[in-house]
Amino acid sequence: MTNLYFQVFIGCYLHKGVKIIVFCHPKRRKVKALYNSSNDDQPISGAGHILVEVGGYGITIVWYNLEEKSVKGIRAFQFNGTDSKEYPAQIQQVLNVSGLEHLHVKLLFNNKESLIVPVEYHKTEVDVRMMSLFFGNEDGVTYSGKVQGDNQTDIVFRVGAPVAHYFESRFQGVQFQHATQFQIAACNEGLSCSVYPNYIKVLLVQNNILHLVQYFDYQTPTDVAYHLLNICDIYSLNRETISLYISGMVDHESNLYKECSRYFLNIQPEPSRLSMPESMDSSAHHYFSQLTAAIL
Template identity: 30%
Template sequence: MSVNVAYQIQVPVTEIEDAARCNLYVEVAADHLLFGILDNNKREFIALQYVNLDKYNAFNHCKELIYHNEWLARSYNKVTVVYYFPESILVPGEEYDENLNKPSIDLIYGDLNKGEILTDKLPGWNVCNVYRVPVALHQLLGAHFPKGHFYHAYTMVLRRKTQVAGKTEGDEASLVFYPNKLLFALFRDGELQVMQTFEYETAEDVTWHLLNACRQFDADCEQIILRVSGLLDDHSSVYSELQKYFLNIELDERPADFKYNEAFNEYPLHFFTALFNTALCE
């Protein structure tokens, strides 16, 4: 099976004498696998790889990567896996009942997909993130990374939001772009209003979703701040389309808490910030 590597940054694997001094951060979705490696001694990210998974054989493609990628085969000081699957419910803390996890997911997303139901608790937000991931995938990653820590992408967005902003006034949205997919979170005065994933094919699809969300939540397009990160070129048609309707767009930057191998400079500063942020808010 061919490996469709979209982005790759790395030093030669032989230059790492002891992987036990490094942390591995992995993001897994239905259509991609992304991982980055942090050298703890230097506080420096030294490697990153983003692979587009075969849409018709994603699990086996992912399995092949997990077992045969020379970076993923090593033993690390810490392994953190972030799932990015859209089947997620943010349940208010006082309403959370573990016995309702599966019925709630099945009610909202259907019961055709027989997945593993996981929960991330976010006491700072007084919510529990209940989400579903493919059973075989969770078993694969759990067996390969027996000491791994597992979270959902929405959980990491909220944790990072707490770190960098606290309670801010007005409306702002976090946008994390992937090819044909957008993670969207809307905040008002620091309180979460909605978080969901939009799929898109055209630039107009993106603005339609965002304008619709703003209309539903009475957010002013001229006032709301869009904080943009992920795989979005600021010279792309999508970015140009955003500028037509939104006056306050800010491109995220990779956190200054870390150093980065000079090869990272080949890419815009906002490209992989979600992965770097994971290292700050486990």
């Protein structure tokens, strides 16, 4: 008997004049909901602006009011699978119900394939070769941008081709930027650790000088503690006195937070730079505090 696979039409977009039709297998390619600041999937009101962050973990959408410096709603989703060719269909699922019409869109990428390059040594004509040297010859599109408030430092990053082509067509004219461009500018003195479902991102600032921006994969809370302790050893940091700021969907009572607390005495949630939705408990404000740096 022949197996029949029914696909759901998700949408379509244009790429270089060619209409790309996006289908999604109803069982295999649905994104996993990670967080929703509201109790339903209704459009968020009172925003005017929207921040879309896409990374190896999935996609996060933040509705915000720039004049009020307030976040009106947040929804986060995790990709299903690791094949980037499937991601456009999953992203389309999310954006189709997000009420983006008439909103100013800011687009961020937070993928691992990124490098910090001093402007004096940055030659855009070698960006593709440089990314291939560091991260392999993957099929991707390379972009670059300056660190916010720093004309001497660039971020070069690569986005998987299917995802890049999708967003170039969906948000024509919107600048592609990397989250690191804004996180560096707003980074606190000490260690800052953003936690995602399958990796962490660590920044180290000492005496107002950036020493490290690095992604680390993890499977257990012990892995996270190991990476942070290893950084302390490499940079001769005193883990009992250095400040460790945690952002991401990590509760104080989680095993990951408790594991880090065993070694770091000065651990605290990274504060948000914007007011969060009233429906969001104050103990969860650090879940997305790392993104607020890109809004102000």
